[in-house]
Amino acid sequence: MGNASSIAFRVTGWAAWAPGLETAEDWQAWARQPFAPTGEAMPALEKVPAMQRRRIDRLGRAAIQTLDDCRLPQDAGQPLVFVSRHGDVGRSYALLEALGAQQSMSPTQFGLSVHNAIAALYSIVRGERGNYTALAGGCASVETALVEAVGLLADGAASVSLVVCDSQAPQAYTSFLDEPDAFFGFAWRLVADDAGAAAEAPGERLSLHWDDASTLPDQAADADTLPNALAAHHFLLSGASRRREQAEGVQWCWKRHA
Numbered sequence: 001m002g003n004a005s006s007i008a009f010r011v012t013g014w015a016a017w018a019p020g021l022e023t024a025e026d027w028q029a030w031a032r033q034p035f036a037p038t039g040e041a042m043p044a045l046e047k048v049p050a051m052q053r054r055r056i057d058r059l060g061r062a063a064i065q066t067l068d069d070c071r072l073p074q075d076a077g078q079p080l081v082f083v084s085r086h087g088d089v090g091r092s093y094a095l096l097e098a099l100g101a102q103q104s105m106s107p108t109q110f111g112l113s114v115h116n117a118i119a120a121l122y123s124i125v126r127g128e129r130g131n132y133t134a135l136a137g138g139c140a141s142v143e144t145a146l147v148e149a150v151g152l153l154a155d156g157a158a159s160v161s162l163v164v165c166d167s168q169a170p171q172a173y174t175s176f177l178d179e180p181d182a183f184f185g186f187a188w189r190l191v192a193d194d195a196g197a198a199a200e201a202p203g204e205r206l207s208l209h210w211d212d213a214s215t216l217p218d219q220a221a222d223a224d225t226l227p228n229a230l231a232a233h234h235f236l237l238s239g240a241s242r243r244r245e246q247a248e249g250v251q252w253c254w255k256r257h258a
Contacts, residue, residue: 070187
C-alpha cells in the first residue's frame with residue numbers, strides 16, 4: 001500500500017459564492033447538477049467600507065464574502081487558512097504584460113497580486129490579528145489546506161476557517177490548464193473530530209486518506225466537469241459516501257461518516 005496517512009474533521013458550516021450561485025439554495029441545486037461556474041459578476045461586499053472595497057477585486061470579494069457568511073462570532077481570533085491554486089492570476093498577468101511592454105508596474109497592484117494579499121486584506125477589513133496562512137498546492141490545494149487546518153486544530157484551535165477561491169485564467173494560459181476552469185469561492189468552518197466538538201456542533205464528519213501506492217484510483221464522477229477544489233465542495237454538499245481521485249501524484253480518498 002505504500003505510505004498511507006489520514007485525517008478526520010468536522011465541517012460545521014459552509015458558505016459559497018460564484019456567478020449565478022449566490023444563495024445556499026442555489027448551491028444545493030448545483031450539487032444535484034454540477035457545472036463549472038463562469039461569468040463577470042461579483043459580490044457587492046456591502047458590509048465593507050467603500051474605501052477598503054475599492055482595493056478588493058473579484059477573487060478577493062468572493063473569498064471575503066464567503067468567509068463573512070461562514071464564520072461565527074466565537075471564531076474571532078481563530079486561525080484562517082486561505083488556499084488558491086492560481087491566486088489572483090488575472091492581476092499577475094496584467095503586471096507581466098506591463099513588464100513585457102517595458103512599462104512601469106504599479107506598486108499597489110504588485111502588492112495586491114501576492115498570494116497572501118486576500119488574507120491580508122481580510123485581516124485589515126475585519127481587524128483580525130490571529131493566525132492566517134495562504135497556501136497553494138497545485139491540483140491538491142484543498143487537500144493540502146485541510147492537512148494544515150487539522151494540524152492547527154490538533155494544536156488547540158477551537159475552530160479553523162478554510163477559504164478556497166480561484167478565478168478563470170487569462171486566455172494566454174488556456175493551453176496550460178490541466179483541469180476545468182471556473183470562478184468560485186467557498187468557506188468551510190472546521191472543528192476537531194472529537195466527542196466534545198460533536199456534542200457542540202455535529203456537522204458533517206469527514207475523513208481524508210492519502211496513499212502513494214502506484215495503483216490508480218477510480219476517477220471521481222465530476223472529475224471532467226469541475227476543478228478539483230470545487231469537486232471537494234460538491235462532495236460536501238452531495239451527500240455522497242466516498243470520493244476518490246488522484247492529484248499531484250497522490251491518491252486521495254474522501255469519506256463521509258455517520
